[in-house]
Amino acid sequence: MDELLLPAQRLFGAAWPTVWTLAKIIAITVPLILCVAYLTLVERKVIGWMQVRIGPNRVGPLGLLQPFADVFKLIFKEIVVPTGASRTLFFVAPVLSIGPALAAWAVIPFDDGLVLANVNAGLLYILAMTSVGVYGVILAGWASNSKYAFLGCLRSAAQIVSYEIAMGFALVGVLMAASSLNISDIVRNQSGGLSHWYIWPLFPLFVVYLVSGIAETNRHPFDVAEGESEIVAGFHVEYSGVAFAVFFLAEYMNMILISALASIMFLGGWLSPWPTIPDGLPWLLLKMCAVLFIFLWIRATFPRYRYDQIMRLGWKVFIPITLVWIVFLGAMMQTRWAYLFH
Amino acid sequence: MPSVATLAFDYVPALPEIVLLVSACAVLMIDLFVPEPRRHVSYWLTLLSVAATASAILYVFHNTPVRTFGNMFVADAFGDVLNFLTCLTVILMLVYSRGYLAARGLFRGETFVLAMFALLGMMVMISANHFLTLYLGLELMSLSLYALVALHRESGTAVEAAMKYFVLGALASGLLLYGMSMIYGATGTLEINRVTTIIFGGHANRTILIFGLVFVVSAIAFKLGAVPYHMWVPDVYQGAPTAITLFIGTAPEFAAFAFMTRMLVGSLAAVAFDWQGMLIVLSLLSMIVGNVIAISQSNVKRMLAYSAIANMGFMLMGFLAANVNGYSAAMFYVVTYVMSSLAGFGLVLLLSRAGFEAENLDDFKGLNQRSPWYAFLMLLAMFSLAGVPPTVGFYAKFAVIEAAVDVGLVWLAVVAVLASLIGAFYYVRIVKLMYFDDPVDKAPLAARSDMQVLLSLNGLSLLFFGIFPQQLMGMCVVALTRSY
């Protein structure tokens, strides 16, 4: 690999490290955006099938070109800025929502050693980045100068801030089990087959993480932030064209990020279920697909929560569960069954 | 798996704090399940917890200082005595304020729990051996007190008082932290006894040290309510519900005194000459301003606030002598002031009923005709605050003046005597109202029997220690000499 890159290295000279990092970033971002495009198609297809419909099937074979049609439609639409909107913030908001969603991928390991930045405090970095994403929502709602958008932004920001706590605590359980904040180390600590994955000792935390993940991304059944029946489309009701597309992209990218994190933290990342089968990237992708399918499945199945129910679930159910399990975990680690929890 | 360092601390010296923290958390949880009409369960549990803490202090009593938690915590006779007195004060405060709180919808679990946490904060401050714990204890105490003041939300004055208390308290915390950071910059340590060794070793930058000292003394003056940092005292005393005023005006004085002793005697004794000058100014202004302004007050709580300011001035006068005599006179002064103040505010509480705040001096009119015994107790409290002979307040004033004269500050002592003469006027005015005026409301005062007993003991103790002060004074001297 290194020999193949030598000519390029000579070509760029001193700028090579920067160029190489940029290349790596592009290698992560482009497939990610394609994934988002096709995730929207899959979502519509899967929900269609579940509701005994066909789903999109007109553009290209089996509707495979549908995402591109959507993208072109959005690109050619006019971006309308509402009167009285705070112009700068109106355009900064979509950027702020997609920025953290992309930045978090920097520390996600795709395979042993295949990671953009192998930092020690990777888990903390992820937590910090996901917590910053809420600014896009808040600013979009505020800058739009629209009551629907503002209501949506308040709902969604309160929800995100609440579920972030449960999510953070769920990850604390993971870091206790792995005794490391380095994400690659967390995966390596789960090696040894299916039975060593953290989903077993941390099962309640896994469930909490998954559900909080859905709530974090404002997905159904927690999507009161864009509850169509009450506040039209919530915080991005005033956005159209590319600006809207960016919000859309951010939401799906966050979904993929949550599924990647769930796979890495609880399902062994790139590791194969049996030690005899070789590990690798396909396993991670497979696990992510499975988690994403659960997201879609939930969307097609459950009715929407009422807002106070969402808050009660977050504060009065999930946070206590995670706290109790963290204490239980800590206590068990001092006993002779500690090996079960590492 | 990296090896885990064990927490091999000696926990026994901190037993009282641990007992209090655990029981406060327990009361917090139990209170959730206590139905409204049985709220007194939480109340008795709170009293039990504080009493248990007080007995734990007696159980672990230290004759020689013991340091633990990596030298951040010190348990010595000085701390134990003050901790014990603080616990007693909180018990008295709870008993005195029961009826008052119940009449205003404040007889709630949160009140008790916050009072316990405030007590914990005071105890942490009293036993601190590190600037960090000193500051954290102060914040714990202050935060609980701000909340206690604001707890009576229906009252606009209480919320306003809480706001003022909070903003000025935060300012004081800022000053304190700034001063501490200067001292850290000069000495390179936050540990109280190491600061002393470094200063005595001559390794500290003196300019920075004095600069930090100014901020620290300002913060202490803020907490004590000494002039010119007294602005918050009258407003907070007047605005807060009287039961909370009683709390703010008593127990935290012990903590503030301990704070001052730990800071100025424990770590900055080497620059005693410098803080002596600052304290002279504070003491002088407090005695004059407090006593003069108190005369024009028609509100009892406000009058007692100015009396508190003036009394802190007297206490500082003893402290600034900067020798064991002075410190023990100041400690004696704080103890007697808190005792008198407890009795005085207890009587104000007793005069208040549901829907009626006894705040004006006129409410004391003819108390002798209504309830002669309570009038007598109030007389004792007022005489003690004024420093009239048979009561303990006289001996306390005598001791601090003597301490000042011993170090050659005769002029300050003269001012103090004059100030206390002015002060006697407004204390005696209450006595006159009680004994020589006719009452507006003729109904005798009613109190629960536990409050009657404790209030009577409290009032009589002012007389008892006034006649036999040696025991109490001896205790202060012993506590200080065994610790410093």
Added chain:
Amino acid sequence: MTAQTVIFYAFAAILVFAALRVITSRNPVHSALWLVLSFFSSAGVWMLLHAEFLAIALVLVYVGAVMVLFLFVVMMLDVNFDKMREGFRGYIPVGATVGLLILVEMALVLIGGYLPAGATPSPGQTGPGYSNTSALGRQIYTDYAFPFEIAAVILLVAIIAAIALTHRTRRETKYQNPNEQVKVSRADRLRIIDMPLEKKE
């Protein structure tokens, strides 16, 4: 000038600028957002100092949680700063004089008074396996366990106080009690009255 120095000055410049905008911008929401930016840049400066845990915690706690709630309050309150600033100019001469005096005095005392550079040992180079986070954690849970616990109690008090001060049952709000609703029986709702027949006149 190394790349690190350049980055430091960039962060520091952004930090100072953003901090100035916090107090000068007219719109309180903008002020809050400038504050977010200044938190971010100080996190960057800490990162340069190898304090990675503190930097990330700053972003996580202050940017991710505290400032969000701040923005919430500011957006809901609709504070009119122009009204609050009325008469502000009148105080400028006095305020500026006092501020300047304090500044000069402090400068006179402090200049040259600190320990010279190099008086305290620099942290030194750390190996690749060194984790700032675990080192900090070890300190907090061993040497600083006592203050750490007290800080935890302070946070507990803050929670209790916040709930006690804001939570109240409003009398005007009408609640449904599903428990009672389910238990309702025919007898509670329906009353059959015996009425005598009335003849048509």
